[in-house]
Amino acid sequence: MVDRKEQRTAGQEDAQTLIGYYRQMALIRRFELTADQMYKRAKIGGYCHLNLGEEASVVGLMTALQPRDYLFTNYRDHGYALARGMSTGAVMAELFGKSTGVSKGRGGSMHMFDTETRMLGGYGIVGGQLPPATGAALALTYRGDPGPEAEAVMCQMGDGTTNIGAFHESLNLAAVWNLPIVYVIINNGLGMATTVEAAAGEPELYKRGCSYRIPGERVDGNDVVAVHDAATRALDRARRERQPFLLELMSSRLRGHSVVDPAQYRSREDVEHAQAADPVPAFRQQLLDSGVLEESLAQQIDTESREAVNAAVAFAEASPDPTPDQLFDYAYATPVPNSPDTLPGHPVTGMP
Amino acid sequence: MTDTTYRQALNDALRSELSRDENVLLIGEEIGLFEGSYKITAGLLDEFGPRRVLDTPIAEEGFVGAAVGSAMLGMRPVVEIMTLNFSLIAIDQIVNHAAKIHGMFGGQSSVPMVIRMPGGGGQQLAATHSQNLEVWYAHIPGLKVVAPSSPADAKALLIAAIRDDDPVIFLENLALYNTRGEVPDGDQVAEIGKASIAKEGKHLSVITYSRATTVALEVARQLEEEGISLEVVDLRSLRPLDRETICASVRKTSRAVVLEDDCLSYGIGAEISATLMEGAFDYLDAPVRRVAAAEIPLPYAKPLESAALPTAKDLIRVVRELLAATSFTR
Ligand SMILES: Cc1ncc(C[n+]2csc(CCOP(=O)(O)OP(=O)(O)O)c2C)c(N)n1
Ligand SMILES: [Mg+2]
Numbered sequence: 001m002v003d004r005k006e007q008r009t010a011g012q013e014d015a016q017t018l019i020g021y022y023r024q025m026a027l028i029r030r031f032e033l034t035a036d037q038m039y040k041r042a043k044i045g046g047y048c049h050l051n052l053g054e055e056a057s058v059v060g061l062m063t064a065l066q067p068r069d070y071l072f073t074n075y076r077d078h079g080y081a082l083a084r085g086m087s088t089g090a091v092m093a094e095l096f097g098k099s100t101g102v103s104k105g106r107g108g109s110m111h112m113f114d115t116e117t118r119m120l121g122g123y124g125i126v127g128g129q130l131p132p133a134t135g136a137a138l139a140l141t142y143r144g145d146p147g148p149e150a151e152a153v154m155c156q157m158g159d160g161t162t163n164i165g166a167f168h169e170s171l172n173l174a175a176v177w178n179l180p181i182v183y184v185i186i187n188n189g190l191g192m193a194t195t196v197e198a199a200a201g202e203p204e205l206y207k208r209g210c211s212y213r214i215p216g217e218r219v220d221g222n223d224v225v226a227v228h229d230a231a232t233r234a235l236d237r238a239r240r241e242r243q244p245f246l247l248e249l250m251s252s253r254l255r256g257h258s259v260v261d262p263a264q265y266r267s268r269e270d271v272e273h274a275q276a277a278d279p280v281p282a283f284r285q286q287l288l289d290s291g292v293l294e295e296s297l298a299q300q301i302d303t304e305s306r307e308a309v310n311a312a313v314a315f316a317e318a319s320p321d322p323t324p325d326q327l328f329d330y331a332y333a334t335p336v337p338n339s340p341d342t343l344p345g346h347p348v349t350g351m352p
Numbered sequence: 353m354t355d356t357t358y359r360q361a362l363n364d365a366l367r368s369e370l371s372r373d374e375n376v377l378l379i380g381e382e383i384g385l386f387e388g389s390y391k392i393t394a395g396l397l398d399e400f401g402p403r404r405v406l407d408t409p410i411a412e413e414g415f416v417g418a419a420v421g422s423a424m425l426g427m428r429p430v431v432e433i434m435t436l437n438f439s440l441i442a443i444d445q446i447v448n449h450a451a452k453i454h455g456m457f458g459g460q461s462s463v464p465m466v467i468r469m470p471g472g473g474g475q476q477l478a479a480t481h482s483q484n485l486e487v488w489y490a491h492i493p494g495l496k497v498v499a500p501s502s503p504a505d506a507k508a509l510l511i512a513a514i515r516d517d518d519p520v521i522f523l524e525n526l527a528l529y530n531t532r533g534e535v536p537d538g539d540q541v542a543e544i545g546k547a548s549i550a551k552e553g554k555h556l557s558v559i560t561y562s563r564a565t566t567v568a569l570e571v572a573r574q575l576e577e578e579g580i581s582l583e584v585v586d587l588r589s590l591r592p593l594d595r596e597t598i599c600a601s602v603r604k605t606s607r608a609v610v611l612e613d614d615c616l617s618y619g620i621g622a623e624i625s626a627t628l629m630e631g632a633f634d635y636l637d638a639p640v641r642r643v644a645a646a647e648i649p650l651p652y653a654k655p656l657e658s659a660a661l662p663t664a665k666d667l668i669r670v671v672r673e674l675l676a677a678t679s680f681t682r
Contacts, residue, residue: 070425104458113457120424121457125448131417132449138418139425142377142403166444169414176409330455333462333517336496337545338592349595349631352603 013225015292021063021224022283022293023301025055028079029280030305031088034313035078035095035109039259043317044095047124048109051079053254056279057186059083060227060249064235065154070118070140072133073156075110076186077122080156084117088308089315098319105322106330126191127166130155130183134170137179141242146180150239153181154231160191162205174244175212182234182245183209186221188253193265206248214244221249222279252277353536359529361503362392362468365510366430368539370400373428376514378405379419380432389434390470390529416442416467420450420519423465430514436471436523437483450519451494462517466510470524472563472613473661479649482657484614486562487623489521490590496544497591499523501565503533505588508542516544523590525563525613547594549601553583555680556607556671559598559624561587564611564662571667579682580675590620598624599631606637607674611667616644637678641670 032050039048051058054076062083065071073080081091086102094101095109103113110124120136123129133155140151161167162185174181185205189196196203206216219230227249234245252274256263263271287293328341342348356364369376382389384397384407397405408415412433419429433439439446450463473482490497496518500506506524513520550565551572558568565586572582585601587593602608608628610621621642628640646660 072421101458103456103460106458107456111456113460115460120421120461121453123449125444128417128444128449131414131445132421132424134414135418135421135423135429136425137421139422139427142375142427143425166413166417169409169411170417172409173411173414173418330459331493332496333454333459333464336516336518336592337543338589338594338596339545340592347630349599349627351631351634 018287018292019297021059022287024059024062024083025224025280025283026301026305027088027308028055028058028082030309031078031082031091031312034309036259038095038313044109045097046108046110047075048095048259049076049257050255050259051076053252053274053278054186054188054221055079056224056283057221057227057249057251060224061154061156061184061231064228064231067118068151069235070120070136070151070153071156072120072129072136072153073122074126074129074158074161075122075124076158077110077112080122081112081114081119084114084119086112086114086117086119088312092309092312093316093319096316096319097321098316099322099326100315100319127157127161127164130157130161130166130170134173134179134181137174137181138177140180141177146240146242148236148239150180152235152238154184154235155181156184156186158191159185159187159189159196159205160194160199161185162208163199171209171212171214171244171246175214178242179244180238180242182231182238182247184231185246185248186251187248188251190253190257192257206246209246214246216246216248218248218250221251222277222282224279224283254278353534355532356503356535357529358503358506358531358533359390359392361507361535362510362524363394363396365507366393366396367399369430369511369514370396370404375426376404376428376430377422378432379408379415379429381408381410381434383407383432388432390526392468393432412438412441413445417445417449419465420445420453420463423463424453424461428464428514430466430468433467433469435481435526436469436485437481439467439469446489446495446519446521447492451492454518455494463519464517466513466520466522468510468522468524470526470529472525472527473645473650473657475526476652476654476657478652482650486523486590486614487619490620492591495519495521495591496589497521497523498544498589499562500588501528501550501562501586503531504535504540505542505548507535508540509544509588511539512542512544515541520544523562527563528566531566542588545589545592545594547585547587547589547597549597550584550586551582553581553605555581555605556609556674557583557585557601557605558609558611558667558671559585559587559601560611561590561620562613564613567664567667568611571664571671575668575671580671582671587620593623593627595627595631598627602628602632603635606635607678608636608640609667609670609674610640610642611662612642612644613662614645615647616642617647619644638674641674643667643670
């Protein structure tokens with residue numbers, strides 16, 4: 001086990017790369033704040049979980065993941081979809097339930113999916129993404145040899161997810177089948193209101209791979225460069241050696257579990273601590289202090305993020321709603337006779 | 353045509369599909385060295401090797417879910433679950449994932465996988481190991497559910513299920529594995545979603561599926577000697593359900609009995625009865641009757657187990673009652 005205290009910090013990367021990270025973090029921040037507003041204006045329905053406070057983790061991971069790799073996440077997935085390269089408008093349109101959404105309005109906030117960028121789903125059932133992600137890694141072993149250019153799978157989850165059976169079954173399968181997969185835990189300290197300490201027999205979650213001889217590493221999830229480096233190493237190992245890895249990113253949730261949760265169960269100190277560690281202003285300041293970023297460019301990036309998100313909202317608003325005649329469009333991939341495609345109150349079979 | 357067992361028909365279908373398509377992959381507990389708890393995969397490890405015939409740890413949720421993910425990347429996994437009872441451990445992956453992925457993600461990914469598993473009581477395996485539960489799966493949009501009753505259908509439907517791009521629940525039955533029948537040579541591909549008229553008849557329709565079809569056919573043979581002509585409708589596919597074939601049969605015979613191995617309430621019989629209310633009400637001479645299992649966790653002791661499960665005798669009694677109630681004359 002490696003518990004890396006020494007993390008690399010900004011300064012060793014080239015300036016454009018770092019500015020690129022900031023650009024993505026700023027976009028996610030703006031997108032999520034806007035999603036929150038749009039929810040409150042009833043433009044968005046259902047459950048809506050935000051990545052606010054997790055931007056450094058999201059961007060560090062997604063810049064390490066290559067276009068050829070596959071990604072599975074939980075329902076807190078907007079940032080991943082954006083950083084993976086889906087269009088901001090199509091992600092917003094999915095939240096709005098429009099047919100131009102990435103999942104054609106069928107999935108909503110929790111279920112971003114895009115074959116092209118190989119994000120094979122946000123999943124709303126806690127732990128549900130782990131067995132399929134593991135199976136995707138299994139499929140990779142049938143279509144190519146290990147090596148630095150090989151494909152790999154990344155499977156993201158929350159801290160609370162390490163307590164469900166699917167986590168343990170999946171890690172065990174990945175170990176005995178030698179699968180090229182990196183499991184990533186975003187440890188924001190909470191599963192809804194339940195703390196890691198209250199829920200996990202081994203609260204140092206990166207150690208939970210021990211039973212399966214899967215190595216783990218705990219990294220500061222607020223440090224985008226450290227996350228990027230750790231994820232790159234884990235992915236490289238998965239590609240070359242077909243060995244799974246368990247990465248734990250220490251992070252915080254800036255808001256409630258979902259947009260409707262005021263999180264009154266949290267102590268003032270906890271919230272203040274999370275706000276003080278907020279990775280977006282911190283990284284911005286770090287880049288300004290080290291001279292990588294000029295204030296004017298920083299402001300320009302912030303403005304561009306706002307404009308991009310506003311354009312996304314406009315696109316989503318202008319997009320058509322799916323219509324009832326499309327209801328059964330994706331009932332089956334292979335058409336089948338006698339499919340019961342009837343609307344409520346319509347007879348399933350007629351009297352002659 | 354070759355006379356063969358249901359077990360061998362399944363084995364033949366698997367072998368033939370493994371040879372035809374290199375993306376076909378068998379996944380399950382003890383399907384390799386042990387050749388499957390019921391020997392359906394006999395010889396396949398030797399023939400195709402451990403990459404195509406993949407033994408798993410005892411982790412139904414894990415390996416069923418892994419099959420889902422591998423199918424999303426283009427493999428065509430055929431999962432064996434030792435018995436249907438253990439599929440409950442994997443129900444989240446079947447119902448919340450396999451069944452949902454195509455529709456919920458806007459048709460971007462199909463999940464071409466098959467889950468084969470035997471159900472059925474009557475083997476003195478007691479309550480946890482004797483269930484059918486087909487309605488659990490037949491209830492779920494996004495799944496296709498088939499339950500063949502003959503070796504020929506078993507082979508042709510398994511081939512169809514493997515070639516289908518949707519998740520197919522393929523229900524076998526412990527009591528069918530040793531049954532025999534004629535199987536056409538070559539690879540026939542059945543059409544999922546279609547019932548068959550297993551025996552034509554005039555006076556009364558018995559609507560049934562899987563093992564119970566064999567019971568219904570036997571009863572039909574017996575009653576034929578008395579001049580009572582039963583039509584046996586073998587559903588074959590529980591989702592989609594071929595409502596037209598069911599209704600057409602009952603419009604002809606005016607009498608219907610549903611025979612099912614699973615327990616009565618909320619069962620297949622309930623669905624068929626409702627279907628007949630809509631599609632054959634004016635043609636029915638009497639209410640639809642249902643012959644199903646008693647609603648009790650199935651006991652081990654033979655006299656109790658036998659009392660709980662529907663038999664040929666039960667079917668004959670109900671057929672006679674229904675004929676009497678409708679002033680049947682030959
Ligand atoms: C199987 C299951 N049980 C319960 C829930 C309800 N639920 C949704 S999110 C959540 C907490 C998950 O916490 P964690 O894994 O830490 O992820 P986070 O929300 O912090 O990102 C719960 C209990 C669910 N979606 N699925
Ligand atoms: Mg959490």
